[in-house]
Amino acid sequence: MRSGFNRSRTRVLATIGIAAAFLTAACGSSSSGANQASAPGVTATSVTIGSTQPLTGPAAAGYSEIAPAANAYFKYVNAHGGVNHRTINYTYLDDGYNPTNTATQTKKLVLQDNVFAIFGALGTPTHLAVVNYINSEKIPDLFVASGCNCWNDVSKYPETFGWQPDYTIEGKILGQYINQNFAGKKVGFFAQGPNDEFGTDGILGVTDELQNGDVTLLPTPQYYTPTAAGAMAVGTAIAALQAAGAQVIVSFSVPLFTAVALASAAGLNYHPTFVVSNVGSDPATLTGILTGGALGTKLPGALIDGIVTDSYLPLASDSTNPWISLFQGIKNTYAPSLPWDGNVLYGMAEAYTFVQALKAAGQNPTRASIVAAVQNGKWTDGPGLAPYGYSSSNHLGFLGVQMAIIGTDGAATTAGPVQVTTDNASSAITTYTGTPSTPPTSGIPSD
Amino acid sequence: MRSLLRRSTLLRHGLFFLALAAILGALTWFVFDPFTEYNVAGVAIYAISAAGLTVLTGLNGQVSLGHGALMMIGAYTTSVLLQWHPDLPLILMLFASIATTGVAGAIIGIAGARLRGPYLAGATLSLAVALPQVPTHFASLFGGNQGISVPTPVPPDALAAVTPQQWFTWICLAAAVITFFLLANLVRSATGRRLQMVRDNEVAARLAGVDVARTQVLAFVISAICAGLAGSLFAYWITLTSPTGFTLTLSLSLLTVVVIGGLGSLTGAVLGSFIIVYLPVWTGGFASSANLPSNVANNVPLAIYGIVLIAAILVFPRGIAGGVASISRAVATTFRSRRQTSTLPASPAPPAQ
Numbered sequence: 001m002r003s004g005f006n007r008s009r010t011r012v013l014a015t016i017g018i019a020a021a022f023l024t025a026a027c028g029s030s031s032s033g034a035n036q037a038s039a040p041g042v043t044a045t046s047v048t049i050g051s052t053q054p055l056t057g058p059a060a061a062g063y064s065e066i067a068p069a070a071n072a073y074f075k076y077v078n079a080h081g082g083v084n085h086r087t088i089n090y091t092y093l094d095d096g097y098n099p100t101n102t103a104t105q106t107k108k109l110v111l112q113d114n115v116f117a118i119f120g121a122l123g124t125p126t127h128l129a130v131v132n133y134i135n136s137e138k139i140p141d142l143f144v145a146s147g148c149n150c151w152n153d154v155s156k157y158p159e160t161f162g163w164q165p166d167y168t169i170e171g172k173i174l175g176q177y178i179n180q181n182f183a184g185k186k187v188g189f190f191a192q193g194p195n196d197e198f199g200t201d202g203i204l205g206v207t208d209e210l211q212n213g214d215v216t217l218l219p220t221p222q223y224y225t226p227t228a229a230g231a232m233a234v235g236t237a238i239a240a241l242q243a244a245g246a247q248v249i250v251s252f253s254v255p256l257f258t259a260v261a262l263a264s265a266a267g268l269n270y271h272p273t274f275v276v277s278n279v280g281s282d283p284a285t286l287t288g289i290l291t292g293g294a295l296g297t298k299l300p301g302a303l304i305d306g307i308v309t310d311s312y313l314p315l316a317s318d319s320t321n322p323w324i325s326l327f328q329g330i331k332n333t334y335a336p337s338l339p340w341d342g343n344v345l346y347g348m349a350e351a352y353t354f355v356q357a358l359k360a361a362g363q364n365p366t367r368a369s370i371v372a373a374v375q376n377g378k379w380t381d382g383p384g385l386a387p388y389g390y391s392s393s394n395h396l397g398f399l400g401v402q403m404a405i406i407g408t409d410g411a412a413t414t415a416g417p418v419q420v421t422t423d424n425a426s427s428a429i430t431t432y433t434g435t436p437s438t439p440p441t442s443g444i445p446s447d
Numbered sequence: 448m449r450s451l452l453r454r455s456t457l458l459r460h461g462l463f464f465l466a467l468a469a470i471l472g473a474l475t476w477f478v479f480d481p482f483t484e485y486n487v488a489g490v491a492i493y494a495i496s497a498a499g500l501t502v503l504t505g506l507n508g509q510v511s512l513g514h515g516a517l518m519m520i521g522a523y524t525t526s527v528l529l530q531w532h533p534d535l536p537l538i539l540m541l542f543a544s545i546a547t548t549g550v551a552g553a554i555i556g557i558a559g560a561r562l563r564g565p566y567l568a569g570a571t572l573s574l575a576v577a578l579p580q581v582p583t584h585f586a587s588l589f590g591g592n593q594g595i596s597v598p599t600p601v602p603p604d605a606l607a608a609v610t611p612q613q614w615f616t617w618i619c620l621a622a623a624v625i626t627f628f629l630l631a632n633l634v635r636s637a638t639g640r641r642l643q644m645v646r647d648n649e650v651a652a653r654l655a656g657v658d659v660a661r662t663q664v665l666a667f668v669i670s671a672i673c674a675g676l677a678g679s680l681f682a683y684w685i686t687l688t689s690p691t692g693f694t695l696t697l698s699l700s701l702l703t704v705v706v707i708g709g710l711g712s713l714t715g716a717v718l719g720s721f722i723i724v725y726l727p728v729w730t731g732g733f734a735s736s737a738n739l740p741s742n743v744a745n746n747v748p749l750a751i752y753g754i755v756l757i758a759a760i761l762v763f764p765r766g767i768a769g770g771v772a773s774i775s776r777a778v779a780t781t782f783r784s785r786r787q788t789s790t791l792p793a794s795p796a797p798p799a800q
Binding site: 055056060064065067068071090091092093094097098099100101103104105107108111112113125128129132133192193194195196197223225226227228229335336337338 | 480481482485489576579580583586590591592593594596684685686687689690691692694695696697727728731732734735736740741742743744745746748749
């Protein structure tokens with residue numbers, strides 16, 4: 001009898017035990033409890049993300065600093081406890097700005113390195129080669145480092161998100177500035193292309209605005225191909241703009257090609273006002289290319305004086321800004337060999353946004369949860385000057401920029417307020433009234 | 448049986464390549480993971496193109512710095528046709544690319560047959576530089592800088608268990624095995640000997656009744672056909688055909704494959720392709736993992752590539768295939784002489800020369 005009671009008690013206890021185990025398991029997968037390997041690339045102690053970057057090749061000047069800068073920010077976060085006690089492992093591979101290499105390296109990241117997400121993959125032509133594949137594999141494709149409108153296509157690319165303002169938004173605001181400040185002048189285009197979304201989207205935005213203004217738009221844009229052979233043809237393109245009498249050149253170009261265009265114009269004794277897209281106008285990068293002899297001879301850094309451009313982050317040269325001092329401090333500790341310029345700022349600010357997204361994705365993030373987190377991510381507490389456009393129907397990053405002019409000291413100063421708009425031609429440009437944020441004291445986004 | 452094999456090159460090669468195809472097919476099915484499948488397809492594609500180039504340069508003595516441009520013709524043939532009719536079967540695309548590239552090869556070959564050494568290299572070099580500009584200027588047809596997306600080939604319904612990656616790897620391996628089978632026979636044929644004769648001494652070849660110019664054009668066409676086939680597969684492999692994928696770098700990489708592998712050696716073309724595909728895979732991670740200043744770390748993979756090239760050429764001046772052959776010959780000689788000394792201890796030393 002006693003033994004019988006014991007046996008049945010044991011059975012009851014066992015049943016309770018099993019039920020409790022099930023309950024714990026059920027709870028663990030949803031909220032509190034231990035860290036789990038909740039998704040590919042996510043273990044209890046780490047998150048692995050990957051990227052393709054132009055570490056060498058025609059776009060390397062300046063852009064090769066972006067991934068090491070982002071990695072420096074991740075190292076800083078890792079050294080301060082990581083995100084939910086997970087360290088971020090950032091693997092970035094060189095594609096030389098060549099779509100063929102991007103395809104191969106992305107396969108490596110996905111199939112061999114088993115990354116949780118692609119983060120900050122750089123370049124319009126390069127990323128277009130892999131965006132279908134990344135989406136078909138249902139891998140979050142966060143914050144493509146390119147302003148192509150193409151990343152904002154939720155039905156076609158549900159996993160892909162832009163980050164920087166797209167080139168049409170940027171172009172519209174640049175165009176408005178040209179209308180206001182260069183009335184009656186002849187405006188010509190120098191752009192990456194043709195049929196490169198970087199150039200065409202930007203030209204589209206500027207043209208939309210210039211139609212409302214009092215400037216003469218030269219009908220034929222001059223294009224360059226981002227290769228070594230393309231660099232040799234820039235002189236001809238600039239000479240054509242000179243012959244057509246362009247007084248303002250709107251340039252949608254990567255830094256090396258902006259520098260070649262500036263040098264070509266100077267060589268022709270031609271002094272138009274250059275209005276350069278943010279991606280091709282970082283003063284420190286341009287000065288480095290011109291004065292460092294990368295174009296064959298050492299050229300004066302003064303060639304960048306008077307460039308009109310824009311920014312969606314605080315200016316890298318503004319050391320009084322708390323974001324700049326935070327990121328510059330992190331750079332000095334975790335990547336002391338990097339210079340301090342707009343590219344490094346870009347990499348760190350983008351990494352900051354990724355940490356915001358990863359925190360918002362929950363204690364045990366999944367690929368679906370981080371995509372949802374970004375779609376709900378109306379973060380205004382980051383380093384950006386303008387708000388994000390993210391929603392379930394919109395994968396657009398920053399919605400606006402602030403105009404800036406490069407002065408004789410080689411540093412940019414802002415001109416006017418932050419302006420926001422959408423990439424729809426008919427939508428108006430408005431002044432953004434939000435207050436600039438300050439970073440948390442820890443330097444890591446709070447929950 | 449043995450004597451039959453020795454007599455018939457066709458039978459010997461046929462059996463060898465059938466066995467090779469079976470082994471590679473089985474490896475793809477049972478052993479390889481998806482990333483290996485992807486890379487093996489890449490090795491096969493580079494090997495097809497390099498095999499054509501090694502016949503042209505190694506066997507016939509014509510240097511081409513423009514084989515990337517020929518691959519580009521093949522890739523664009525496939526991509527433009529697929530842009531119009533996405534449902535066209537892959538096999539048709541391969542033959543269409545072979546046809547267009549073959550015609551292009553004949554035209555270049557006719558021009559090239561008048562040129563020698565550095566002049567031929569210069570002419571083909573200009574092709575490699577100029578051709579990538581064409582899609583930019585005829586953007587509506589060729590998709591401009593942005594390029595043309597290429598759909599991934601899907602396996603037929605009967606092979607539902609096969610992944611698209613495995614299916615494509617099989618296609619590439621099959622194409623490579625067939626190409627190598629045909630080229631291996633060509634090398635051993637009368638045509639192959641004519642190619643070598645023209646390379647070694649044009650005057651002697653002409654005296655022996657060989658039409659030098661025709662032989663040279665033929666070599667160019669054969670080699671262009673290989674490049675076209677590889678280019679078509681390349682378009683499917685990358686899934687995007689854009690001018691930036693066919694820069695001078697590609698042409699030089701192909702030449703690198705041929706030289707590292709061993710000029711004129713078909714085995715060498717495979718070994719060289721293996722290196723060119725796998726080296727970036729092995730070294731790519733250094734940039735982000737190496738604890739070095741980023742301006743150094745970013746260039747580490749390129750530096751390793753350069754060092755491997757220099758080392759390979761210093762250690763194996765006749766290419767890896769040549770190196771392997773001379774090592775195995777040395778081993779065989781040592782082995783044979785040791786056996787001879789053991790069985791015939793009393794044999795007199797050969798007279799000093």
